[in-house]
Amino acid sequence: MNPDPKTMPDPSAMISVRNLSKLYKDFIALDRISFDVQRGEKIVVLGPSGSGKSTLIRCFNRIEPHDSGILSIDGQIINAQTDLTQLRATVGLVFQNYNLFPHLSVLDNCTLAPRLVKKTPRASAEEMAMRFLKQVNIAEQANKYPIQLSGGQQQRVAIARALCMQPEVMLFDEPTAALDPEAISGVVAIMNDLAQQGITTLCVTHEMGFARHIADRIIFMDKGRILEITPPAEFFTNPKTQRARDFLDQMISY
């Protein structure tokens, strides 16, 4: 299942990484990571905090540039010369704390980037935004400001905002970590919905329900390394490493 790190990245894969490493001064955040994500695959990245999960997915839109190794997105090698606009239009990212633009209405939050980056006319940008806002069940709040919404509502707006760029890959960086249980179910429902539509998804989360039922594969990380890449049925019933077993025990007791 794990690709040989010595091979070249798979050009047909949506995401393909070989020996990807990232350092913060002398702290190794990512340590020689190699794996492929096929089109339409849904991957959940699990692991204790500080294991490098967020850093990993943030490498994919180069918000965190990697230091060594090869990263290929949609067959294109990503490095310092890459056109970031094109990359980031392809790879959407949803943050833990939403990072909505507080000075813009919900609708304007969704239309700003398409209008600026893709030069989409306002009318069609708004039409598309309303479609995605409907999809995340928040269309009726389109003219409100973010501060007037609850956390769950804000996260759904953030998802709609990312979708408005019509990305091929969606990265979720602990999207439910800041939410209360009621809000979590709403956001997870939308992520399920997106997964059904076949968009390639990588999600860093502690939301075990999503991991168990929706993910095609689980990536388990610790200390900047991938310890396991397995389908969820196998991961949850029969983890291969002691570290993963300890992690699961803690999750259950918690």
Add this chain to the structure above:
Amino acid sequence: MTHSMAQFMRRCSFRFRPRALAAALAGVLAIAGSAQAADPDLPGFIHDGTLTVCTNPTLPPMTFVNGTDVNAVDGIDMDIAHRLAEYWHVPMVVTTMDFTGLFPSLAAQRCSMVASGIIKLPDREKNFDAVSYQDTALVVVARAGTPPLSSMADLSGKTVAVQSGTSYSARLAKENEALVQAGRAPIIIQQYPTEDQVVQQVLIGRVFAFASQDVELYYRQEQLHGKVNVILVPPYPEYRHFALYIRKNAHDRELLEQAIATMGQNGQMAAIQKKWAISPDAAKALTRTPPAPMFRWDTFFSALTSTAFMRGAFITLAVAVLSHFTAIMISIPMALALNGRDSLLKMVLKGYVSVFRGAPTLLQLLFIWNALPQFLPIFREAWFTPFLATWLSLSINESAYQVEINRAALGAVDKGQELAGDALAMSRRQVYRHVIFPQALRIALPPTINEFISLLKTTSLASVISLQELLAVTQIQVARTFEFTEYYAAALVYYLGMVFFFLFLQKRVERRFAWADRHKATANES
């Protein structure tokens, strides 16, 4: 002037070689290419065919504003300057400024001559040539009813007000040395920037006496309604003549002496003296006037509605708005650079901020107006007006304060905002323009308006470099009439009106940032 004195002067000019050299160099730079030598009878100080006279119009009857038009300077000195211009067949231009700026401006070649009721003193003649035109005497003046003194020593322990920049304080200091040696208390000297303030100190009873010239007092008798009288005429030989000052040049001085002598012979001088009634007999007739009321409402209202005040307020507002706008434009890229990585540029900018926040604004104004032309002759040309100088110096000064506001505001915008913009494929420019700046603006706006209000009032400092802003207009009116309470009150109304307008504007603008406040945002919705 005696022959030996003239020789002494000439020797002096050689002894001060560096200054002579600098003056020569400055002269070459200023008049290079002009047809200055075309008319041999024309003094060298007449640049470009114009007699430019620098004056501080606060010393009636020598030089003052004799009406509501602040640009119409009147008085003996101005009449003489007009006759001189006629004598040489050239047009005359009057430049008004603070007293302390007169000699620096003369040195900076901003004027042909200084005609401002200045006494001929050997100390001043070390650096400039002086030609006397009017006899006078130093007088010590106190409130009416004060018994006369027999000598300067009688002022021991008493407070005396003098105009700063005049030679009176140095003369009184000399007097103090003698007093201290004799074991007596010195005279307490208070200095004020304008002559009218000096007189006011005596009128309100804060100081015992003021030092002035008799000529001024004769003229003031009418305004003062007999509230003051001369208590002593000290036997100082050096305070006997008013003089016109020019840059050192023996030939120019002879030409000016000839011109003044001609005016004495053809009766023009006598006519001017008669016009301004500067003889003791004329003054005595003017002492009988009724006491003035506490507050003249008609003066106050006519000041409020005068074009002079409106123009002054407009200049104040214009220079403040332009300076702050420029400061903001300069300070935004500065703030971005200062928030960025360490570099040489960042170190230079830190130095810039320290210097311009550290140095007093008044010093910066004086530096730009008086010192800059010494290094860069282009700044002594006519295009560099007091308005431009104020604009320049307040822009630089204000940018050093504004940059700190901008820095704090940019730093206060959540880092996640930039990340979100990046993740949405927006360019650096777009992230700043559409995400960071609008949010930083809300944070920066209240302190920025505070800064602006402060700057609006700081513009009053520009009166020292002769900008005719609101306070300068007020002071000129006070110097003319002595109705200081009324004119100060009118200026206060203007300043408060402007400040309240901007505070109102601040409230209105803040209401537009409803997105920052859940309740307001909801209220806006409904």
